[in-house]
Amino acid sequence: MVNTLVLREKSKQLISLIVKVHQSLKEERDLSPRNNRVNQLLTLFVDQVADVYSREEIIYILQHHAIKSIQSELYQLLGQAETEMEFYYGAAYANRDPLKWDDLKQFIYWKNYVELSCTELQELQRCGWNTSKIAFVGAGPLPLSSFLFQQQTGAPVTCIDLHTEACDISRTLIGKLGQQSHIEVENIAGEEVDYSGYSLVFIASLVPNKQEILKQIHCTNPGAIVAIRTVEGLKQLLYCPVDEKKLIEEGYQIIGRTIANKNIINTTLFLKAKMTSDL
Incomplete structure (x- = not known):
């Protein structure tokens, strides 16, 4: 009985924090790192969500009426905060002259990436x-994953983003780091790209139209491996999780997945289109 009460109290404390985060983000006009109140609140929130919880606690929190009533709007606010953070740091690095690889290691989530x-x-x-x-796809103004994968594999990389300003900042970073012969940027919607030249396509967590992009990949290059970053457990409070059933309905099979931990928010699903013989 004591353990049950302790678990329930821990869950209630997190629920109270989530409600506070939601209300505070709604009240703030500036969700960028310039706002210290937002920084402190989000750091605490992410740390708490990344903690270890039992299956019973996770279900209790995610299904609680106070959370379900605000979850959709919370996703929007958190997405806005993350986007503003990437633009803030992307622009800051783009203004450095010279810009060195070691400068990127100062980014607060560098080790996580x-x-x-x-x-x-x-x-x-x-x-x-x-x-x-x-x-x-959805590389944004601070394409750290692109930089890291290019460095680790030596493979050429294309950063795809619909946002013109994000592409401009990204190109500046790539140029200052001397990576323009290895990494290019395309200012285009993900569902309009011809993926025939790619063996691997990443789709970022905040990309909203994942289903349309999956259809385009299936149409233009069904042999490519697709990597979709999603979330599991309480980390579903931070991002809207990918519906794995819909992936299968789109003609894909899951061939691998990574395991998240306290330092890694995302779970990455690796997909491949089912061939006719597999259907």
């Missing part, structure tokens, strides 16, 4: 990926 990319690469090797051209 490094650990995630290493874990993804290990799983890709297990899936039999042949190191060749990579596309990152």
Whole structure:
């Protein structure tokens, strides 16, 4: 009985924090790192969500009426905060002259990106990926994953993003780091790209129209491996999780996945289109 009460109290404390985060983000006009209140609140929130919880606690929190009533709007606010953070740091690095690789290591989530990319690469090797051209859809103004994968594999990379300003900042970073012969940027919607030249396509967590992009990949290059970053457990409070059933309905099979931990928020699913003989 004591353990049950302790678990329930821990869950209630997190629920109270989530409600506070939601209300605070709604009240703030500036969700960028310039706002120290937002920085402190989001750091605490992410740390708490990344903690270890039992299956019973996770279900209790995710299904609680106070969370379900705000979850959709919370996703929007958190997405806005993450986007503003990437633009803030992307622009700051773009203004450095000179810009060095070691400068990127000052980014607050640098170690998380490094650990995630290493874990993804290990799983890709297990899936039999042949190191060749990579596309990152939703690369944004601070394409750290693109930089890391290019450095780790030597493969040419294309950063794809619909946002013109994000592409401009990204190109500046790539140029200042001397990576323009290895990494290019395309200012285009992910569902309009011809993926025929890519062996691997990453789709970022915040990309909203994943289903349309999957259809385009299936149409233009069904042999490509697709990597989709999603979330599991309480980390579903941070991002909207990918519906794995819909992936199967789109004609894909899951050939691998990474495992998240306290330092890695995302779980990455690796997909491949089912061939006619597999259907």
